[in-house]
Amino acid sequence: MTIYKSEAGAALLRRRYLDALQAWPVPREDVRVPTPEGETFVLVSGPAGAPALVLLHGSGSNSAEWAARMPALAGRFRVYAVDVIGEPGLSAEARPPLDSDRYARWLDAVLDHFGVEQAAFLTSSFGGWLALDFAIRRPGRVAALALRCPVGLGPMKKGFVVKAVLLALLGEKGRRKSVAGAVGEPESSPIVAQQLLVSANYRYRTGPFPVFGDAALERLSMPVYAVAGADDAMVDSATTKRRLEAAGAVVDLVPGAGHYLPGEADLEFLTRRAANGDFTG
Template sequence: MTPIYRSAEGARAVRERYDALLASWPVAAEDRTLATRLGDTFAVVSGPVDGPPVVALQGSGGTAAHWLPDIATLAGRLRVHAVDAPGEPGRTVEARPPLGSAAYAEWLDDVLDALELPRAAFLGTSLGGWWALDHALRRPARVTALALVNPAGIGRRRVVPLLKFAAYGLFGDWGRRRSLAMVAKGGLADPGRRAVGEFTLATFEHFKPRLEAIPTVSAERLRELRMPVQAHFGARDVLLDQRDAAAKLRAALPHADVRLAEDAGHFLPGWAEAAAEFLAGQGSR
C-alpha cells in the first residue's frame, strides 16, 4: 500500500490536529470503527437515534471534521454518520483502489452493513459527492436520497487552477494559503469554516493527494437515478465548472432540486438547512 503522507512525522501532525478538531464536535457523538473489506473505517455518529440515517462523505484531503460547521444543523433532525474515506487523511485505512472500479461501492456496502443500515440517504461534497453518486448508480436499492454539495464528476474539471496550485506549491506556506484563498472564494468567513480550512491547509503540507482523474458521470447515467436528489453548486468554484454541472443535472433530472449560488466557490456555505430539511423529508423511504 503506497503511503499517503510524505513522512511519519507529518502523519502524526495531521492526526493530532484532527483529534483536536474532533474534540470540539459541537453535539453529542459516538466514534465508531467499522470493519470493511478495504480495512477499518472511522465514523462519527451524531443526531437522534430514530432520525433518518444519512452517510456523509467529505472531499479529497478531507475528514469527518469537514462537517463541523454544519453538524449541529444536520444532526438536529438526522442521524448523521460522518465517514472518513479510504485513502484520505483521518483514521480510515489508506487504501486507494481505482476510482472507476466497484471497490468504493463495495466499501460503502460494508459501511452500511456495519452500521446495520439496509438503506440510507447520502450526503457528499466534492469527491465525496462523486462517491455518493457512484454508490447510488451501482446500488440504487440502498440509497434513499442524495444531497450533493459541489460534487465532482458532473461538470467539467478546470485545469488552469490546478497548474496554479502546482506553482504555488513551490512557495511553502504562502503558496498553500494562496491556493486555499482561491478555492474558498470567501467561504471561510465563519470561524468554524475557517478552522476547517486551516486544518485542510496544514494537512496538505504533509498529505499526498490523489492524482487520478475523477470519472465523469454522463447525462445518460444521471437519468438512471430514481431517488430524490438535491444538489448545491457554487458558480465561482475554481476547481469544477459548476454552471455546467448544474445545467447538466437539471436537464437529466428535471424534478431534482438543483441550486446554483452565484457568489460562492468550492467551499459552499449556506446549504445545510435546506439539505437537512430535504433529507428529513425523505424519512426512511
C-alpha cells in the same frame, strides 16, 4: 505507498483531528467498522429511530468538517459521519481504483454494519463523487442525495491547474494564494490554513476524477439536490448544473461563492424528504 509524506506528518494530522473531535458539539459514538477495504471510522450521532443520513467529506479532509453542522443535523437524523478511506482521517489508507465497484462495496459494508438498508447522503466535493457512484450502482440503498460542489460531472478547470503550478513556484506565499483561490476564501481564513497544513503532510490523489456519463446519471431515481459556487475555481459549476438538471435534479448556484460553501441550503431539502417519508433508514 502511504498517503502521508512522513510519519511525523501523519502523526501531526491525526493529532489535529483528534483535537478537533474533542469539540464535537453533540453526543456521539465512535465506531470502527470492518470493511473489505480495511477499518473505517464512523462518528454516529442523533436519535436511534431517526431517518439515516450518511455524511461523506471531501478530499484532503475528514469528518471534522461537519462539526459546525451537527447540532442541526443530529436534531433531525441518525447521522453517520464517515471518514472516507484513503483520506487524512482515522480510516484505512486504501484507495481502490475509481473505475471499479470497490467503493460501492465499501459503503455497502458500512451501511450493513449499522443495519441501515437505505439512507440519504449529504456530501462535499469528492464525497459527492462517491455518493453519485454509489447511487448509480445501488439506487435502492440511496433515498436522497444532497451534493455540495460535487466533482465528476465535468472536467476540472485546466486554468486552475496551470495557475496552481505557477503559484507553487513562489513558495509559501504562492501556495497560500493558490489554496485561497481554490476554496474561494481569504488568505487569512482558518480553512486556508488547515488546507495548507494538510497539503504539506498528505499526498492528494493524482489524476482526474472519472466523469459520469449521461446514461449513468439517468439511473438516479432518487431525489437529488445540489448546490455549487458560481465562481468555483476548480469545477465548472455551470456544467454541473446543466448535467444534473438534465437528470432531474434541482441545482442552485451561489453567486460569488467558490468551492467552499457556507450555509445549510441542503438541510431544508433533506428535512422535507424525511417529512414526506422518502427515507426512514
